[in-house]
Amino acid sequence: MTKPKALISDKMDPNAARIFEERGCDVDVITGETPEELKARIGEYHGLAIRSSTKVTPEILDAATNLKVIGRAGIGVDNVDIPYASGKGVVVMNTPFGNSITTAEHAIAMIMALARQIPDANVRTKAGEWPKKDFMGVEVTGKTLGLIGAGNIGSIVASRALGLKMKVIAYDPFLTEDRAVELGIEKVDLDAVLSRADFVTLHTPLTDQTRNILSRERLENAKPGIRIVNCARGGLIDEAALADLLTSGHVAGAALDVFQTEPAKESPLFDAPNFICTPHLGASTTEAQVNVALQVAEQMADYLVNGGVTNALNMPSLSAEEAPKLKPYMALAEKLGSLVGQLAHGNLTKISIEREGAASELNGKPITGAVLAGFMRRYSDTVNMVNAPYLAKERGLDVSEVRHDRDGAYNTLIRVTVETSAGPRSVAGTLFGSGAPRLVEIFGIGIEAELDGHMLYVVNDDKPGFIGRIGTLMGENGINIGTFNLGRRDAGGEAVLLLSLDEKASDDVIAQAEKVEGVKMVTALEF
Numbered sequence: 001m002t003k004p005k006a007l008i009s010d011k012m013d014p015n016a017a018r019i020f021e022e023r024g025c026d027v028d029v030i031t032g033e034t035p036e037e038l039k040a041r042i043g044e045y046h047g048l049a050i051r052s053s054t055k056v057t058p059e060i061l062d063a064a065t066n067l068k069v070i071g072r073a074g075i076g077v078d079n080v081d082i083p084y085a086s087g088k089g090v091v092v093m094n095t096p097f098g099n100s101i102t103t104a105e106h107a108i109a110m111i112m113a114l115a116r117q118i119p120d121a122n123v124r125t126k127a128g129e130w131p132k133k134d135f136m137g138v139e140v141t142g143k144t145l146g147l148i149g150a151g152n153i154g155s156i157v158a159s160r161a162l163g164l165k166m167k168v169i170a171y172d173p174f175l176t177e178d179r180a181v182e183l184g185i186e187k188v189d190l191d192a193v194l195s196r197a198d199f200v201t202l203h204t205p206l207t208d209q210t211r212n213i214l215s216r217e218r219l220e221n222a223k224p225g226i227r228i229v230n231c232a233r234g235g236l237i238d239e240a241a242l243a244d245l246l247t248s249g250h251v252a253g254a255a256l257d258v259f260q261t262e263p264a265k266e267s268p269l270f271d272a273p274n275f276i277c278t279p280h281l282g283a284s285t286t287e288a289q290v291n292v293a294l295q296v297a298e299q300m301a302d303y304l305v306n307g308g309v310t311n312a313l314n315m316p317s318l319s320a321e322e323a324p325k326l327k328p329y330m331a332l333a334e335k336l337g338s339l340v341g342q343l344a345h346g347n348l349t350k351i352s353i354e355r356e357g358a359a360s361e362l363n364g365k366p367i368t369g370a371v372l373a374g375f376m377r378r379y380s381d382t383v384n385m386v387n388a389p390y391l392a393k394e395r396g397l398d399v400s401e402v403r404h405d406r407d408g409a410y411n412t413l414i415r416v417t418v419e420t421s422a423g424p425r426s427v428a429g430t431l432f433g434s435g436a437p438r439l440v441e442i443f444g445i446g447i448e449a450e451l452d453g454h455m456l457y458v459v460n461d462d463k464p465g466f467i468g469r470i471g472t473l474m475g476e477n478g479i480n481i482g483t484f485n486l487g488r489r490d491a492g493g494e495a496v497l498l499l500s501l502d503e504k505a506s507d508d509v510i511a512q513a514e515k516v517e518g519v520k521m522v523t524a525l526e527f
């Protein structure tokens with residue numbers, strides 16, 4: 001078997017390449033390429049490991065015909081078009097904790113540097129000025145620190161700031177009162193942060209809701225003398241407005257690690273007073289870079305080699321222990337989804353996935369993803385369990401998952417039901433022996449069959465002589481029958497036949513089969 005191949009396209013700790021190799025992947029480290037160069041190369045890789053320089057755009061993703069996973073050695077993934085990657089079936093992972101302490105410490109360093117104007121004092125002292133009389137700092141003890149965003153990094157900043165004897169208030173719509181109490185901070189609204197805080201520090205992702213959160217209007221209405229720190233993302237602050245307000249003195253100081261356009265080669269802020277900056281160094285410590293490099297390579301290799309999913313932003317997690325256990329279930333789920341997708345006709349807008357017995361104990365999300373992937377194959381060749389839920393949503397498919405505690409006839413069972421204009425249609429399957437997927441029910445009729453390769457589904461009247469007639473027809477057309485599986489609703493009533501064939505039945509053979517006495521319907525199936 002050929003090894004999966006990963007590309008590391010941004011500067012990363014060498015441990016990343018080592019881990020890829022140790023975990024059974026080939027890896028190339030090629031950094032600093034232009035988008036055109038990356039586009040020309042990306043087709044040969046299954047994994048792409050990045051930091052913030054590589055921009056994973058739709059153009060890159062369109063060229064990434066073999067790509068299965070993108071791993072961000074860090075937290076922010078605004079340089080990856082996640083919806084587009086999801087549509088392409090590519091998993092996007094990050095390393096949500098590896099650099100959070102380091103980034104929080106950078107924010108604290110920025111607060112202290114602003115309070116005591118350390119960068120300016122340093123430059124002028126080294127220039128031989130000894131400018132002691134020009135600098136007068138402020139203490140942080142007793143001052144109010146306002147957090148915008150109190151997630152991983154914001155909470156670490158809060159704990160350090162409390163240690164510095166600051167009062168901490170926070171605006172974060174997802175912060176609960178209980179968590180605020182646990183952190184020892186006060187939950188307030190955004191206006192309160194801006195009107196009460198002496199220092200404000202931003203720790204949110206860049207999203208449509210947070211873009212320009214510190215707009216000109218908000219900055220103008222903020223407490224006079226406020227100092228602002230941004231170690232999260234450029235784009236959260238109106239940079240031109242901040243420059244104007246530093247110049248007017250309304251904002252007493254600002255420290256940015258991140259800019260709207262990076263690398264920031266010029267900015268109105270560079271000439272503004274009391275402005276300090278670093279070139280996106282928030283995550284740049286040896287410790288953080290080793291952490292994120294190890295983590296991203298471990299996670300990506302785990303997915304490429306074992307199917308384990310950790311810290312994915314566009315699909316549910318699946319541990320390396322769970323992955324092998326779930327594998328036969330996912331094969332069964334995909335076949336059931338595919339069967340119902342091939343058999344049910346009309347405008348299908350509702351699908352339900354029920355699990356009972358051992359299947360009910362499992363992580364249901366990957367099973368649902370696999371059912372949907374099989375089902376959606378009727379619409380798309382490139383669908384997989386990553387993009388299937390997105391495609392299903394796009395098409396307005398109503399998906400429900402049901403877990404039954406009851407014991408049924410089988411140790412483990414998955415049932416997939418679609419709502420058709422003629423009512424619900426369901427198929428069910430189980431795992432036999434060491435995990436072989438088997439169909440056990442089709443539209444209410446018990447039948448045991450392996451769903452594999454070229455098949456023919458026939459609905460017929462349960463009358464003597466029928467099996468012989470179908471067998472003869474196949475023989476006359478030179479088609480070898482692999483397996484022959486029968487089921488019936490009741491003796492003499494409606495019956496179904498599932499044939500596996502060594503070759504695909506042509507339209508002509510299907511037309512002949514439709515004419516066989518007793519046949520009500522024939523459908524060719526492919527698995």
Ligand SMILES: NC(=O)C1=CN([C@@H]2O[C@H](COP(=O)(O)OP(=O)(O)OC[C@H]3O[C@@H](n4cnc5c(N)ncnc54)[C@H](O)[C@@H]3O)[C@@H](O)[C@H]2O)C=CC1
Pocket residue numbers: 074075076077096099100103148149150151152153154171172173174175203204205206209210231232233257258280281282283284
């Ligand atoms: N400068 C650097 O080198 C680094 C920057 N970062 C940036 O820091 C950001 C935050 O990282 P974490 O704390 O780990 O993320 P997180 O996801 O743990 O926390 C983000 C918090 O922002 C909150 N939030 C979301 N929308 C909000 C809104 N409209 N208003 C206020 N709060 C909102 C969320 O509820 C969440 O609590 C990352 O998204 C990344 O962009 C992260 C690492 C390094």
Ligand SMILES: O=C(O)CCC(=O)C(=O)O
Pocket residue numbers: 051052073074075076077099280282283284
């Ligand atoms: O990789 C870096 O240096 C930037 C880190 C960062 O911005 C992040 O993790 O969100």
